[in-house]
Amino acid sequence: MTFVNVNNPFVQAASPTYLFLFLIKVCLFYPLLFWGCYRHVARQRIPVSFYVVLGAIFIFWQPNLFLNDLVTICLAIMAVFYLANPFGDRLTTIVSQFGYSILVYYFASTVCMLLSRIILVKYPQFGSLLYLFLVPIIYGLALLVIRIVRPISNRYLARVNNRHPIAEWCLSLLFIPLSLFFFFVQYNQPAFNQLLGVNNLTGNSAALLIALSYFVLAILIMNHIGKDLYQRDLATFATQQLNSFANYTSELEVMYDDLRRFRHDYKNILISLNSALDDDNIEDAKQSLHQLTQSSNRIIDLPTGVLGALQNITNSGIKSIVYQKISVAIKAHLHPRLEVVRPIDLTKTLQSLDAIRIIAILLDNAIAAAKNSTQKEISLSLFENDNAQFIIVGNSTKESRVDLELLAKIEHSVSINSSHHLGLRNLKIILGHYPNAVNDRSSDHHWLEQKIVLPKN
CATH class of the missing domain: 3.30.565.10 (Histidine kinase-like ATPase, C-terminal domain)
Known part of the structure; x- marks a missing residue:
């Protein structure tokens, strides 16, 4: 199995027509699929220059091999982080969003590839059309999946972003098994059929079922972890809120005690002051007035x-x-x-x-x-x-x-x-x-x- 490949279609193209269709596919449709999935998951605009640069790269670095795609994903993440990050998202946040978008990307690619093989068994005359329009069909399916699963993905991303980086990094790798399976079925269909002991039609159907099961499992894992992290956040928040209320209540009790003591002292000081003034005892009157001023300042300074x-x-x-x-x-x-x-x-x-x-x-x-x-x-x-x-x-x-x-x-x-x-x-x-x-x-x-x-x- 080949993992990485760099080629020059201008030399290897079988005919001008094939080269023209190839350029449309890799320069127009592939960047649309790649950036489109991420754009709809992250809900942010991607600069047009990103599409142009990726389309030019795909001419020689096709997104049809595992390491090719992995390198492209890593470079794309860095490009978004440094060049298209208007809200200052952390790297782990972008990685989690990209990981989920690429999971959908591979799922839609696997499903459409296998369905096209099943269709071509009965309708081989549509082979050239599928070659050109398969990527837009994959893109349409990917957007449909993103829309359907959005409540789960949004809840998951909202929980892990900025608070649970370990979950972000680990679950961002869920696309890797599906990507390896996609390339294995794409380039080693006879080996896969031989492993199961079935013919091409049954093998494609089995591979379709495996891809669907894995994607559903991945979504269920994200949903479960999202709910679990949400409950943990709620528990932490409830504990902090309870502690704050306890401190708040204690502060009010202290303030009430201070006011009660002040009221008692205030009456006694006024009696002492009144008695000192009746006896023309100026020194005792000054001392009583000084005590009254100190007590008043202490109460006034309370943050009531x-x-x-x-x-x-x-x-x-x-x-x-x-x-x-x-x-x-x-x-x-x-x-x-x-x-x-x-x-x-x-x-x-x-x-x-x-x-x-x-x-x-x-x-x-x-x-x-x-x-x-x-x-x-x-x-x-x-x-x-x-x-x-x-x-x-x-x-x-x-x-x-x-x-x-x-x-x-x-x-x-x-x-x-x-x-x-x-x-x-x-x-x-x-x-x-x-x-x-x-x-x-x-x-x-x-x-x-x-x-x-x-x-x-």
């Missing part, structure tokens, strides 16, 4: 105003993460402001986990930057109108003005400089799944603000 706005966040998970980050800011001796004037449910425009991740990323960045600033302030505003919901996070900065152009250029990295931790790469990936979302930034007078606008459907 900040935490009170949490009641207008209707989603418990989002409320928990906001409380957690505000508590972190308070413990870091920052001055947080939380503005949620009216009840708001961010799950109207975002998935719950995405909303939590967006707020966590923005507040983490804001806290890290505010620690190094002079004002040490952060703010979070959540509100909505009839058309959209808004998430606005601001923080004081060490710099008078953050370079927003530089910030936009390096969203693939983790930080813009030592004073402002960004972590915006994952934010860009998350918002990439919401095409209508807008991320607007502004910076001036030692203040950086990010406004996420989420249109309502």
Whole structure:
């Protein structure tokens, strides 16, 4: 069995007509099939130049041998990662999407090849037409399969992307057994028939059944792992939410105890102050007034105003993460402001986990930057109108003005400089799944603000 092959059809072509049909097939149809499958799985546009370059390569490096295809897939993944990656997807994310698209690619190719052989047994006169149009037929079947299986594939890809890299890499290799089977049946049909002890028609039917069974098995594996990872994520999220609620309740209890003690002390201090004033004892009066001032400052400094706005966040998970980050800011001796004037449910425009991740990323960045600033302030505003919901996070900065152009250029990295931790790469990936979302930034007078606008459907 030959694994790799480089040829020159301009020398080897049997006739000008054959060469013309060959060029149409490899320069037009093959790139359409290859990039088309990935484009519909990843739901992103592929530059026209990618089709042109791949078509030119396929003239001499045909996609009809295992190592040829494997090298092409690896190069294509790198090309997408470095040259056509508008949302800054991680390499493992692109690999998982490519792995699934190539699985569909080989499944459709195997099915159509075997069906064409079965048809040609009865209708050999259609051989030339099938040679030219087999690839477009494969492409049509691949798009149909992608459409039918999309609910399962989307659930799987949504679960593994950015959270379970091991599952991404392992399941991305599911196409390899099917590809080896495809090339074995394509070039060694007599050996396959002899292995089963059947004729050509029965052998093709058996191979078709094997390919179909393997593809169904692969989809079931993806579905099972997707559901399992989803349940694990839910369990982890529930644990974090429970811990946040426990901390929230404990904080409220502490605040209540402080207020109760203050009320008791306040009455006693007022009695002492009143008695000192009646006796014209100025020293005792000053001491009582000093104690009253200290107790009042301690109560005023409690973050009751900040935490009170949490009641207008209707989603418990989002409320928990906001409380957690505000508590972190308070413990870091920052001055947080939380503005949620009216009840708001961010799950109207975002998935719950995405909303939590967006707020966590923005507040983490804001806290890290505010620690190094002079004002040490952060703010979070959540509100909505009839058309959209808004998430606005601001923080004081060490710099008078953050370079927003530089910030936009390096969203693939983790930080813009030592004073402002960004972590915006994952934010860009998350918002990439919401095409209508807008991320607007502004910076001036030692203040950086990010406004996420989420249109309502």
